[in-house]
Amino acid sequence: MEYFKGKSLFSNSFSLSNLVFLKKIHYLCTKDGLRSNYGTAQETSRLSRLIRLLSMNKRYIIPLLLAFMAHFTVMAVPYCDVRKFSITDGLAANTISDIKQSPDNLMWFATWNGLSYYDGYSFHTFRDDADDVDQLSTNRIISIYPTQRNNIWCVTSDDKLYLYNTHECRFVNRGKEINEKFGIDLRVDKIYPLKTGNTWITAKSGNYIIRNYKLPDQSFDAEIIKVGQHGLKSGRVWHIWADKKGREWILTDKGTTIYNHHFSTPLPFKWIREVGDAIFLATPNGKLAVYDEKEHLVMIPMPAGVTRINQLKNTGYQLLIATNIGLVIYNPRTFKTEVINVQSPSQPMAEVKNIYTDAYGMVWVFTDGMGVTMVNPRTGQKAWLFADQPDPGDRTTSEKFFINQDENKTLWVVPNGGTFSYFDRKAGKLVPYLLRSNSSGNFRVPNIKKFCLSDQGILWISGMHDLTQVAFKKHLYHLTQLDEGEAQVFAVCNTPEGYHWTGYYNGVIKITNSRFEKVGYLAPSGQVVPQQVAFCPSAIFTIFYDTQGRMWIGTREHGLFIRTPEGITQYMHNPADKYSLPFNKVYDIVADRHGRIWVGTYGGGLSLAQMSTTGKLNFISRQNILPWPKKEFSKVRRIFCTPTGEILAGTTDGMITFSDNVSNPAKIKFYTTTYVDGDTTRLAASNVNFIMQHSNGKTYVSQLGGVLQNVTSKNLLQDNLQFSYNKKISPEEGTVQSMVEDNAGNIWVIRESSIDKYNLKTKKMEVFGPNDFDFNMSFTEARPAHDPATDDITVGTPMGSLTFNPAKMQKNPYQARIIFTSLHYMGEDGTEPILHKDKVVIPANKRNLTISFAALDFSRKYRMKYRYRLDGFTPEGQWIELGTSNYIGFNRISHGSYVLKVMGTNSHGVWSKYVAELPIEVNPTFWESIWGKILIVIMLMCIVGSIFYIYNQNQHEKMSHEMSLMKNDFFSDASHKLRTPLTLIGGPLKEVLNTEHGITRKGREMLTIALKNSYEMLDMLNKILRYDNSTLMNRDGSQTSGDTLVNTGGVSYMDSTENEEDEISGQINDENVARFLAEAEKAEKELEENMTEEEKVAREEQRKEYTVLVVEDNHDLRKYLYTILSEHYNVLLAENGKAGLLMTRTELPDFIITDVTMPVMDGITMVGEIKQDHELSQIPIIILSAKASVQDRLKGFEMGVDAYMTKPFSTEYLLGRISAVLKQRRNLQKEMIQKLEHTGNLIGQTMSNGLNDGQNDDQNDGMIASSADEPEKTLSQITREITEKEREKEEMARLKREQSDFAFMASQINDTTTARILKYVTEHIDTPDLKIDNIADAMGMSRSVLYLKIKQQLGMTPIDFVRHVRIMRACELLKNTDESLSSVAFAVGFSDPKYFSKVFKRETGIVPTEYRERTK
Secondary structure, X not given: OXXXXXXXXXXXXXXXXHHHHHHHHHHHHHOOOOOOOOOOHHHHHHHHHHHHHHHHOHHHHHHHHXXXXXXXXXXXXXXXXXXXXXXXXXXXXOOEEEEEEOOOOOEEEEEOOEEEEEOOOOEEEEOOOOOOOOOOOOXXXXXXXXXXXXXXXXXXXXXXXXXXXXXXXXXXXXHHHHHHHHOOOOOEEXXXXXXXXXXXXXXXXXXXXXXXXXXXXXXXXXXXXXXXOOOOOXXXXXXXXXXXXXXXXXXXXXXXXXXXXXXXXXXXXXXXXXXXXXXXXXXXXOOEEEEOOOOXXXXXXXXXXXXXXXXXXXXXXXXXXXXXXXXXXXXXXXXXXXXXXXXXXXXXXXXXXXXXXXXXXXXXXXXXXXXXXXXXXXXXXXXXXXXXXXXXXXXXXXXXXXXXXXXXXXXEEEOEOOOOEEEEOOXXXXXXXXXXXXOOOOOEOOEEOEEXXXXXXXXXXXXXXXXXXXXXXXXXXXXXXXXOOOOOEEEEEEOOOOOEEEEEOOOEEEEEOOOOOEEEEEOOOOOEEOOOOEOOOOOEEEEXXXXXOOEEEEEOOOOEEEEEOOEEEEEOOOOOOOOOOOOOOEEEEEEOOOOOEEEEEEOOEEEEEEEOOOOXXXXXXXXXXXXXXXXXXXXXXXXXXXXXXXXXXXXXXXXXXXXXXXXXXXXXXXXEEOEOOOOOOOEOOOOEEEEEEXXXXXXEEEEOOOOEEEEOXXXXXXXXXXEEEOOOOOHHHOOEEEEEEOOOOOEEEEEOOOEEEEEOOOOEEEEEOOOOOOOOOOOOOOOOEEEOOOOEEEEEEOOEEEEEOHHHOOOOOOOOOEEEEEEEEOOOOOOEEOOOOOOEEEOOOOOOEXXXXXXXXXXXXXXXXXXXXXXXXXXXXXXXXXXXXXXXXXXOOOOEEEEEEEEEEOOOOOEOOOOEEEEEEEOOOHHHOHHHHHHHHHHHHXXXXXXXXXXXXXXXXXXXXXXXXXXXXXXXXXXXHHHHHHHHHHHHHHHHHHHOOOOOHHHHHHHHHHHHHHHHHHHHHHHHHHHHHOEEEOOOOOEEEOOOOEEEOOEEEOXXXXXXXXXXXXXXXXHHHHHHHXXXXXXXXXXXXXXXXXXXXXHHHOOOOOEEEEEOOOHHHHHHHHHHHOOOOEEEEEOOHHHHHHHHHHHOOOEEEEOOOOOOOOHHHHHHHHHHOOOOOOOOEEEEEOOOOHHHHHHHHHHOOOEEEEOOOOHHHHHHHHHHXXXXXXXXXXXXXXXXXXXXXXXXXXXXXXXXHXXXXXXXXXXXXXXXXXXXXXXXXHHHHHHHHHHXXXXXXXHXXXXXXXXXXXXXXXXXXXXXXXXXXXXXXXXXXXXXXXXHHHHOOOHHHHHHHHHHHHOOOHHHHHHHHHHHHHHHHHHHOOOXXXXXXXXXXXXXXXXXXXXXXXXXXXXXXXXXXXXX
């Protein structure tokens, strides 16, 4: 400080040209680090070289030494990362009895409520739970002792002995086993696990000791050694120890012996120390001896006055002895002793109670007096040290002697009567340290009762009711903070004189020197003042020092300030001055190669600060002559000037590049690069956060919300630059805030929560985060400042500016061991511990599981990662990355044997060399076992055999079926070919014999013989067909009885036509026909008797009113049918199904007779087309075919034919069937008319009653309108009455419709199913395309079942039923409405009114107009 008094902060005496010299000094200072090795030759040589360099540059001696000292003083400040644990963190209890670390590096804790271990993630507890299994006599465990096999000996509060076996993960009552074996009641005093694997147990009774020894099979057995056996002098054991030769020493209060060895002595040695090949022993009363290589015990004379020995230690080959007269140093080589008196004015006690040697060879001596004494054993120099807190409430004391050296070789000690402190080796003093946790509670640690130092150098402390973890660290950085409060830093700047300028968000600017000592604060006047004061009301966003010694300060709201030796000048935006600052938010300031200053504003774009001829500072921007884009790129975040003259500006809309090689700003050519959606070769985001160019010429760009990218375009002066992603940057650390290059060419990427070191040579990324910086540090977007002289880098944080040296930032090389902790089966509560199990066996029914593990690094888990492989499943050499997850989930893992291997990193991201292995055996299910596989093979063989057998059977049946089909086809073809000629022979012969009486007798005999032979041929053909059809094989392979048509629910339905034809089979029997015709004639006579003369005349006139269509491909049979039918009906002829269908649609015949087998279109297809056409479906059809099989007949009846007749046929029978069908239709028509008339009468009565009501309503309306006697009503009352009357009319009309519909439906409904069918038909009665299939689907039944249901209930086919319902509805509309015939036809589903009239007449016997006249 004194050196800089009166000197300008902007002096040029320390120019940039001297930086090379500074770098040389820095190299000498930082190479391997300066260490206090107390005059080693190496350090002496290094310091000599430093002095020679300084003597050559005398004027820099003082500032350089100060800078040098400051660099090494402030960059290595030790601190403690303290964490508190309690029962809320999973610890078994808050009272800790003992702390130990097992050889596998797990931390174990004996508590008053069980045994716990900590794996770095969580605590796991083993205790005796409230169940039927008695594991422990009490959960209060007093002490624990880890063994070489990582098992844990436990002593409970009632002195019982237990072993927690980590290989079986259970407690073993070892004390009970020993008691039962030796018949004793063991009460444990102490346990001594030896490195040989054996364990000695001493008893409180002092009568015996127990040796627990390892057997060859790794199991353990025990033996009891009573006093007097094996040289044991006493059961009061002071210590049991094993030397490097495996000899087990037993030190008691009455003598010393070696187990199973001839050596035994009555000397009560209490202390033992191995130095080289010699073993030194000491008694409490001041005697010292050595047990040499020849196994001789030799006494060593002690200095006069030594009556007590309290401890033995060694440093190298020298033996250190704590005695009642001081520290005695014995040299085994010279056999000399030296006494060092540790008394001092501050510490008058001479007796040494405890000794500690540090890594520098210093000996720390504790007495019963205050403080601690440091002794240099080489020189005999000593120093008494003490430290305490000003506030006793901040003190941390220890019940035992506490001293420890961490991995950074910082010595931590609690001096007697003092507080927790560390030794400042350079200052040579103890510095008190306030030990408190970094958690939200900020708890202090008042007392150390028990402690354990882990292999990692982490201290575990238990006090009265707590557990504390202390990780010793060093600040490898300096944090410049405000004197009052905290504020984020957004601007840092270093000057050549070594000053550090820091701009805070609250408007404060702090200045420190090269030693980071406060110089002062910048006041608004420009003066540096000692007290903290805000420079301006808004945030400081950028500070830049130019070559002319001016300090440029950009603010968030108050524009730009320039500080010169003359004072402070402020520049702000002036709307009236187009050469003023374009915007008041100044985010960045840089200088190009020519020294010109470029100012980036957040709202006004880029501007060039240029001095005018009048001395005024003008800002060339887009508001005057600078051709910067007018609408976009106004918010500039960062500017970067390359050594080759390119200037890159990052904005919120993209990036702009241009060249500084122009003299006229108006002629600058700007190139733009923006974000393009979907283009991965362009900017990853529009908001460019930072830009830098490495010394190798590569340019890097980061974006807010994006990633770090490399510019791949070689020429930066072009539009739409090309980029590539830098995949080394992990998005987990947050946004890239800024970047800076160090002297070694590494890029330091400043992230939100870390600082990453990117080595371009090795392409490796090292991440430094919370484990490297204290206070869970985060970082701001301030432009970093790099000092090339010292290589220091300064960045902004929310707490101040942070300066670190890249050479000091090293990763922790600690090699963390991996341990498997627990196993969890999916769907089960709790976990199963694994630890050191030899194998994990997975049950066959529990293959969904999770295995957890941990890398035993007890620092904060910041960069810890894992990878694994499963031998037996994962390909060789391949590892699967897990990231930060410390568990693996397996889903339906296959049965078999596997080995799970896991690797991990430490908390600094360094991969460990240790690989944890866990054998896994997955049990097979029964079907995966050998017996299951055998059973599967047997079942497969049975299945294959069954398939083969079934296949053969199917092939046999298929062949039989095909043969049957071939026979059926043959017989059908034969019947078709033979029956038709027989019909043409027998029919005409019989007709001639019956009608032609003039034939000669001989001719009649000949014709009779011919007719008889035709009958015999027909009889033979029928027998063949009957034999073939006795058991008919259907097309689908099923068998159908020859006399059964349909079987539903066990009831057989026989078609009457089939029964009648069976009677006619064989020789044609006319008796059946005669009986049928007799019945028809009888019915005809009855009808004629009831006819009037006029009806008889009309019937005679209408004798041939019906038209019959004959569809037959055989010309002769077609001509024959025409002959026998033309006498009674109008006959139409068609030669095939297609012609017949066309003629049916054009002529609308009353009856159709068709063959089946015909060219172009067969008869079955034609029938199907007719029945699907709602306009033709009511026409009755008879099939006349030579195909006489039951299957053919069933097909015909399914299509809806009225009869199926086989050839040859009886002419009288055919005529009778036609007449009977037509007569049945006429009778149904008459019955329907009668029902309709009855229905009409009911409707008429209802309508007349309704009309009367309507007339009464009209009268009432008239009364409302014309009554003059009543008092005058209001308009609202009249409106209400009219509305009520209209409502009553509507209700009456609804009742009329319901009565009409009810009358219509009541005449048809016989059961619920028929009612459903009727309801569906009436709801869709206006649909012309209503088909039977639609009705069947709606009813949930097949077409055949629907046919049988309607046939059984109503005596008609479904098609006839639909037609009847349509006609009945039409009758109702004709009777009750005045709609036209066309409207009525359309309303009941007829698209053609003429066809409707024809069908109506066929059903009712009269035309629609006549029906309306009769029923009105």
